Structure formats: structure tokens, C-alpha cells
Amino acid sequence: MPQLTYLEAIRQGIWEEMERDPSVFCIGEDIGIYGGAFKVTDGFIDRFGPERVIDTPIAESAIVGAAFGAALTGLRPVAEFQFMDFIGCAFNQIVNMVGSAHYRWGAPGPLVIRGPSGGHVHGGPFHSQNPEMWFVHAPGIKVVCPSGAYDAKGLIKASIRDNNPVIFFEHKYLYRRIKEEVPAEDYIVPLGKARTVREGRDLSIITYAAMVHTAIEAAETLSKEGIDVEIVDLRTLAPLDRDAIVTTVRKTNKVILLHEHSRTGGLAGEIAAIINEEAFDDLDGPIVRIAGQDTPVPFSPPQEEYFLPKVSDVLREARHLKAY
Amino acid sequence: MAKKQKKQLTAKPTRNSTDSNQRTYTIPDYRLEKPDFDVRQVRKGSKVAYEVTGDMSAPVPPIRESKYLNKKQCIEIYRWMVLNRRMEVTLENLYKQGKVVGGVYFGLGQEACSCASAYALRKEDWFAPMIRNQGSTLVRGFPPRDIMMQYMAKAGSPTGGRDGTSHFGDIKDRNMVAPISMLGDLVPVLAGVALGARLQGKNLAVMTYIGDGGQSTGVTYEGLNFAAVQDLGLVLFVESNLWAYSTPSSMQYRVKDLAERAIGYGIPGVIIDGTDACQVYDAAHEACERARRGEGPTLIEAKMMRMKGHAIHDGADYVPKAMLEFWRKRDPIARFENFLVNVKKWLTSAENQKLISDVETQVEAERDLAVASPMPEPESAAGGVYCENGCHEIKPKYGMPKVKKGTAATLERTEAAIHLK
Numbered sequence: 001m002p003q004l005t006y007l008e009a010i011r012q013g014i015w016e017e018m019e020r021d022p023s024v025f026c027i028g029e030d031i032g033i034y035g036g037a038f039k040v041t042d043g044f045i046d047r048f049g050p051e052r053v054i055d056t057p058i059a060e061s062a063i064v065g066a067a068f069g070a071a072l073t074g075l076r077p078v079a080e081f082q083f084m085d086f087i088g089c090a091f092n093q094i095v096n097m098v099g100s101a102h103y104r105w106g107a108p109g110p111l112v113i114r115g116p117s118g119g120h121v122h123g124g125p126f127h128s129q130n131p132e133m134w135f136v137h138a139p140g141i142k143v144v145c146p147s148g149a150y151d152a153k154g155l156i157k158a159s160i161r162d163n164n165p166v167i168f169f170e171h172k173y174l175y176r177r178i179k180e181e182v183p184a185e186d187y188i189v190p191l192g193k194a195r196t197v198r199e200g201r202d203l204s205i206i207t208y209a210a211m212v213h214t215a216i217e218a219a220e221t222l223s224k225e226g227i228d229v230e231i232v233d234l235r236t237l238a239p240l241d242r243d244a245i246v247t248t249v250r251k252t253n254k255v256i257l258l259h260e261h262s263r264t265g266g267l268a269g270e271i272a273a274i275i276n277e278e279a280f281d282d283l284d285g286p287i288v289r290i291a292g293q294d295t296p297v298p299f300s301p302p303q304e305e306y307f308l309p310k311v312s313d314v315l316r317e318a319r320h321l322k323a324y
Numbered sequence: 325m326a327k328k329q330k331k332q333l334t335a336k337p338t339r340n341s342t343d344s345n346q347r348t349y350t351i352p353d354y355r356l357e358k359p360d361f362d363v364r365q366v367r368k369g370s371k372v373a374y375e376v377t378g379d380m381s382a383p384v385p386p387i388r389e390s391k392y393l394n395k396k397q398c399i400e401i402y403r404w405m406v407l408n409r410r411m412e413v414t415l416e417n418l419y420k421q422g423k424v425v426g427g428v429y430f431g432l433g434q435e436a437c438s439c440a441s442a443y444a445l446r447k448e449d450w451f452a453p454m455i456r457n458q459g460s461t462l463v464r465g466f467p468p469r470d471i472m473m474q475y476m477a478k479a480g481s482p483t484g485g486r487d488g489t490s491h492f493g494d495i496k497d498r499n500m501v502a503p504i505s506m507l508g509d510l511v512p513v514l515a516g517v518a519l520g521a522r523l524q525g526k527n528l529a530v531m532t533y534i535g536d537g538g539q540s541t542g543v544t545y546e547g548l549n550f551a552a553v554q555d556l557g558l559v560l561f562v563e564s565n566l567w568a569y570s571t572p573s574s575m576q577y578r579v580k581d582l583a584e585r586a587i588g589y590g591i592p593g594v595i596i597d598g599t600d601a602c603q604v605y606d607a608a609h610e611a612c613e614r615a616r617r618g619e620g621p622t623l624i625e626a627k628m629m630r631m632k633g634h635a636i637h638d639g640a641d642y643v644p645k646a647m648l649e650f651w652r653k654r655d656p657i658a659r660f661e662n663f664l665v666n667v668k669k670w671l672t673s674a675e676n677q678k679l680i681s682d683v684e685t686q687v688e689a690e691r692d693l694a695v696a697s698p699m700p701e702p703e704s705a706a707g708g709v710y711c712e713n714g715c716h717e718i719k720p721k722y723g724m725p726k727v728k729k730g731t732a733a734t735l736e737r738t739e740a741a742i743h744l745k
Contacts, residue, residue, distance in 0.1 A: 022724040025523060046730045051523060057553060059546035062512040066550055069516020072495050074720040075523060093543070097509050104487045105502040107495055108711035110718050139709045163711040163718055239710075 004182040007175040009149035010114075011040050013156035014078055016186065018048055021076065024160055025052040027067055028080030037082045038116055038175060060089035067111045068098045076160055081115035084169055085129040098165045099140035109165045114156070116172035118210055118260060119292075119308055123172075124299035130209075130261040130292075135167050136238045136270070142166040142191055143237040147212035149180035151235055154189025162191060171210045178213070191236045194244035200230030203254035203321055206245060206271060208234040211258045211309060218314035227322050237267060245271055246279045253284040254321050258309060263291035285324035288317050349587045353595040354603055355627065356385035363572035363644065374572060376644040384653050387663040390602035392609050395670045397443070401601050402664055402671075403679055404439040405657050408459035410687045411468045415475055419636055423695060425477040426488055431456035433631030434565060436601040436656035437533075439463055441561055444608035445531060450517045452501035452510045452532040453490050456563070456630070460533075461490065464498045468687055472694035479700035486705075495721075507538030511547030511560065518556035518615070525725035529612035531559040537568020537576055539585070548621065552589045557615025559608060560623050563598065565630040570642050583625035591621050598626030599656040602663075628656070 004012065018024045025048075026041055032055040035042035045053040056063050060081065067077035081087055087094070090113075098109045119128035135141045142164050146152035152170070159166040197212060198219055205215045212233045219229040232248050234241065249255050255275065257268035268289040275287055293307045361378025368375075390398070412430050419428050431438055438459030445451055445464070453460045458471055466482070473481035474488050482492035483502075493502030501513055514530045521528045534544055539562055551558040562582045566573050579585065586593025592614075596603040604626060611622035629651040633640035664671045671679070 022727065023720045048729060049727055051727055054519075054554075057546075057549060059512075059550055061509070061543040062515070062546035062550040065509060065512025065543070065547055066516030066519055069501070069513040069518070070520030070523065072501065072513075072517055073520030073524065073722065074718055075520045076718070092506055093509060093512070096504050096506060097513060101502070102711050103708050104491065105483050105493045106708070106716075107493060107502065108716045108718060110711075142710075163716055 001181040001183055003179045004149050004153070005176050006146075006149045006152050006170075006178040007038060007040060009153035009180070009182050010156050010170060011042065012182070013153040014041070014160070015044065015047075017157055017160045018044070018052065020186075023074065024076045024078060025054065025070075026078045026080065027054045027056060027063060029056055029058060029063075029082050031055060031080050036080060038172070041080070060086055061093050064090040064093040064113065065097065067113075068093070068101070068109050071109050071111045072107060077111045078160060079111060079113045081113060083127050084115040084117035084131055085126045087113070087115075087131050087134075087167075091134065094135065094141065094165070094167070095138045099135075099138045101140070102164070103140055108163045110163045112156070112159045112166045112168055114168035114170060116175070117169045118171040118173055119297050119304060120173040120210065122299065122301050122304060123297075125296040128297040128304070130169070130259075132167070132169050132237055133261060133265055133267060136267065140165065141238065143169070144191060144235065145169045145171070145209040145237055146235060147171070147174070147209050147233050148178055150182050151189050151195070151233075153182055154187055155191070155235065157186075158188040158191050161188065166191070169209065173210050174213075189235070192239045192241060193236065194232050194234045194241040196244075196248070197231040197233050198229065200228040200252060202228045202252060203256060203318060204230045204232060204248040204252045205256045205258055205314070205318075206232045206234065206248065207258040208237065209260065211260050214309065214311055215258055215314060218311045218318065221311075221315060222318055225319070227318055229318060240270070240274070242274055242278070245274055249275050249279040250282045253282055254324070255283075256288045256290060256314070256317055256321060258290045258314065260292050260309060262294050263289060264294050266291050285321050288321055290314060290317055351581065351583045351586060351593045351595060353581075354388065354607070355595060355597040356388055357382055357597075359650070361647075363566075363574050363647075374642055374644055376647050380646050380650045384659065385597075386667065387600050387659055388597075388603050390606050393602060393605055395668070398601075398664060398668075399670060399679075401440050401443050401605065402657075402660050403683065404443065404459060404463050405435040405601065405660065406680055406683045407462055407468065407687065408435045408439055409657060410683050411458065411462070411471065411690075414468075414687050414691050415472065416636065418472065418476065418691070418695070424475045426475075427635040427637055428475060429455040429489060429635050430632045431458060433629055433651060433655065434563060434598065435459050436604050436660065437561065437563055437598040437626045437628060440601040440604035441531060441608040444605055444612050445529060448499065449529045449531065449612065450499040450501065450514065451530065452493070452503055452514055454503055454510070454533045454535065454538070454563075455490055457533050458490060461500065464500060466498065468690040469694040472691060473697060476694060477699065478694065478697045479704065480697045484704060485700040508534060508541035508544035508547065510534075511544050511558070512550055513547075515547050515551035515554070515556045515558050518551070518558055519554060521722060522556070522618075524720050524722035526722045527557055527616050527618045529557050529559055529615035531561065531608070531612070533561045533563050535568060536562065536564045536566065536573050536582060537571060539582060540576055548589055548623070551621040552591045555618065555620035557618070558621040559611040559615055560621060561608075562623060562625045564625050564627045565598075566647070567630050567634075567640070567643065569634040569638070570640075581625060583623060586623040589621075589623065591623060593623040593625065595625045595627065598628030599651075599654045599659060601656060601660050
């Protein structure tokens, strides 16, 4: 089985969907001859032609609006945002034109908005954001955040086949740092389903995207101390896999919620409320949140390190929670 | 003079460069009068108010004969306009009877623009109205009761009560994109419809509207620029009705005529009299034909005035009375009626009266049906957020053309550069 990087897995996923379904096309900035800022669409224009790989002006509202218009004629656009930080430029189109369209007037918007998000690369406030929560909150929009190559390929294919608008947040730090075995044959990973990355008995870490790897590293150290950590990778943030959340809490009775996104208004608050509603009696300790700081993402490497959740944060909280 | 009237309405801009830094484009202006007045904020004693200056004494010009419309078509357009107005009068009455939820928005004085423009579309073309273009939805086949039920938030409205006013659509038969309240967002979406159709081998005309106020938004620019650079067949009617809520055009933009923006987009622009149904149709028809030939978008500035307030609650006392008087004389229905009955003698007085009373009968029947229809059950608010469990089968509407794939590129490749280290 071939070993692919996270980025190459996404690239192959989109390519395979474009081969399989002629109604799929790509639209975005610099995705044609340049192959995309991160080379996700490298080679696409040669294979599929400029009709299906469209370079746009710098106009995020128009990229999303035009993708939606094309979707109304029955096509499946994949719109690239060069950095997901720029998603704010199309916020109104995404939430008010596309997200609520099926509810309001019965018009499905089968488009995928995808692009690189996340920090650890000294990108500063506008090239490091994790903007997922604006859209987890908005009705009608699915939000996907893969943590590995296998999942990334299966999830991008599932997202393209989904009849709803899907925002696919790729973590740029993982693009070339993660390599996994990825099957050559067609497969999908279903949306709305979490995955247990590591089975454990003492406590659960519920997390997603790059923080999954932070959790894995911490878990390895903790296992040498006799603390057996279960890790659940959410994969899809909206719709959330409530069953997976409840199941892991019922199993270990202690939970850490970990995300790179800033603490306030982050997904951990939502998950904590769900656990409170559905598994309160199964808790043997308080729900712990580990999240990014409530600031914009700073640029200078020592400052960014202060901002981001670290393995040492997870070790400290896990030891404390285990002893509770 | 007759020769000038026969000239093509939406000619490509002529580009004369007298030196390398200068370009000059002509924007054809097909109006038979060019009213020139200005609205400014002035202090009058203890109050600040709007004052209009300029010559308001010109007589009403005649309707400019259409190059394309025959007698039957003119009468049909006229009937749509009468229906449009009659429906809005009925909506106003329903509002006063307390049967409307929320506000009512009127297109009084703009019926020629809404109806004659939509009349130029073929069945397969797409469109999207704005709030005052109810006439266009009628022309496209929505019965008046659908619009009334939208306003009364009835269960049987096209959105099942989930949205009101003109915020409904139909992607199957009438090819209408539902507007949202934010202005300008329809422009890139309609451009995308044209893009999607072209990917499927079809050059359609797609039409939408934007006001002199709405065109100020950034998304208007992004959408029209995208349509221009991609040569998408977007026919954009800029409805220059002089007031954006309480803001006059002089406080909305600096150009003299919004059609001049076409120069900035690199597309043809044209100015027409929005109260003259023939001018509206001719400009729409030629722009749609350009679109269907794959020649790209057109910007049509239709000049007229909004004859009521922004919505029913707005008495619009801020509008100088002299402006209302000037444009009242230019009522599009009165002008077209005069044209059909007195100038062309295509309708006798009796036929005209019968047409009007038939419309009234039709609207009353529609109103009765709409009023009698039920409100939605509260639980009907739940569900439908996602398209799932097979609720829609999505496939290309026009069939995919066979696009030749390049054979050179393969899926395998080696290390590539990244944007950030």
C-alpha cells in the first residue's frame, strides 16, 4: 500500500473524484497553472483542462457565490481558499446565501470549500487561524477537520459527494509531516463519525486536527507512567458525533477536551455541555479544557509557542485529572 | 434622428486612445429626455432636509418604439405591468387589514423595468429578483397568490413560511434564485449559474437586478468583475430609482451615471428610461442575445424613481415633493397605456377597460385563495437544515459535455515547493 503525505492524499482524493464524476470542478486563486499555493491541485489543469480548473480574481465572495450558482445547475464545485483565514471575506455568502438555502427555499448547495488552516508555522495572525467555529455555529454547513492522510483522502471524497455545503479545514502543519498508508482503491470516510485513535481506560482526550498528534505524543509518555489514555478524533465538527463523545466518557469517566482554536467559544465548550446533558453521572472528575489562548495568533515563534497548546499542557492536565 | 433611434442599443464600447494613458468609451443613452437634477442636504431653519434643484418642467416624452416587440407582445407586457401593480395594491390592503406579517415592499413606478426585462428571458434562462421586482416573478410564472402567501407567511407559500417577501426560488422549472436581504450577493451567484451552464455546454442569459444603493456593496463589484473576466452572460439591471431608503443618489456615488461603471468592468453599458417598457425590453433583449452568443455581461442602467417609501412603514416625507410630481407624470403604466390606446391604437378604450377588470378579477380570486390558506404548524419549523436521506437527487441540469482530458499529467508526482516554510 502506498505511503502518502496528508497533502498528497487530499490531492489524490480530489483528482479521483474529478475522474469519477465530470460534474466536479475546482475554482479558486492560483489553482491552475501554478497548481495551488500549497500544490494541492498540481497537475490538475493539465489533466482536466481550464474549464474544470478555474483561476479566479481575488474575490472570495465571488468564489463562493459563483460556486453556489454553479451548484444550483447541478454541478459539484470544490472552491479553494488560499488560506482559510480569508474565509471571513466570504462569510456572508457562506452563512446567509449558501448555508441556509436548503432550509429556506429547498435548494441544496453541494459545494466544498477547502483550504489550509492552523498554526505551528510562524504564519502570524492571518495565516494561522482556525476559523471552524464560525461555521460550526451556522446551520446547514458541515465542517470537517482531518488529522491524517487516510482520513483526509476519504473525507474529501465523502465531502465532494455530500449534497450539503462542506467546509474542509486542512491543517497546513500536517501537509507534509504526516505520511500514512493509503489504499489505492476507491474508499470514503463518512462525515459525522469520530474515530478512536487509541483505546484507553483511565481518561479520554477528545480532539481533532493537528492536536490529535499532540495527544498521541502525550499518551505515549503517560503510558510509561501507568496512565492509559483513550484518544478520540472527532474528524467532523458539524454534525458532531455525539454518540462517540458519550461512549468514551462512559468508558473512562474522565475527559480532556483539546483543540488548537482559542478557548472562548471553542468546540470544547459545546462538547462539555453535551457531556453534561448526556453523561453527567458517568463523570468522575471535572471536564478539562486545553485550548489556544484568547488572543489572535502571534507571529514570533516564542509567542506562537505560548499561544498553542503543547504536549506539556496535556501531560500536566492528564496527571492532575488521573489523580482527581 | 430616425437613424439614431435605429442604432443598436448595446454596442460594444468604442475605444479611442488619444495617448497611451487615456481611453474613452461611449455609453449609449437611449432616453428621449435626460433629466438633470441634484438632491442635497440643506439646513432650513431648525431642520435639515433634502432639497432638489434642477429643471423639472420638461414635458413627458413619448414611448420610444421598440425594435422588436409586436402588438401582441406589447399588450402582454402591459398586462403583466397592470397585474404587478394590482397585486401590490392588494398587498397594501392586506397589510392594512393586519393580514401581512412584517412589512411590504413596493415597486410602484418600476413595473416597466420588472416586467419588460423578465419578458426578454427564455424559459431556460435564469433570473433572480430583488425586493421590488415582484413583476418579474409574475412574468416567470409564479401566480400572485404565491407572492401574497409569502407576505402572509402561509404554509402554502413557496418557502413553506420559512422566509417572506420575494425570498423564494425554483431551480427546476422557473429557474429563479432566491434573493437574500443582503444586497449584491445575487450578482456572483447568477454569474455562477451562467458558469455552471457553460460548463455543461450551454450559453444562457442570466438576469438580476441591483439598486443604485445596492450597487455600492463590495460583493456587487466582485460578482460583476468575475462575470466580466469570465465572459459570463450576466445581464445586470441597475435600477437607478434615486433613493436607497432615505439616501439620495448624490450621497451614494460620485459618477454621473451608474452605467459609466461598465467602463471600469470592461463591459458594455447602456442607459435607458426605466419607465419606458419598450426601452427596457429592447435593452434586455439585446443584452440577453449577447449573453446567449457567449459575449459576456452587460450593465443596463434603468433610470426611474421609487414612488413609495422604502417599505410600507416609510412615508418617505424626506423626498422633495417636486420629484414625486415629476415622476408621477412619468408613471410607466400610464405611459404605456397611452401608447397602446392613443398612439398605436392597438387597444380600444373598451378593450383596455376589459383588460384591467380581468386583472382585477384574477387578483381578487388569488387573494381569496391566499387569505383562506392556513398558517404553518409550529413544528414545521423543524428539519430541512441539511439535504439528506435522498431528499434531492443532484445531477447536471444540462448534461455534461465531453471534455477532452489531457493525457500527459499523472497522479504521481514528487516533492513540490510549499508556500510557507
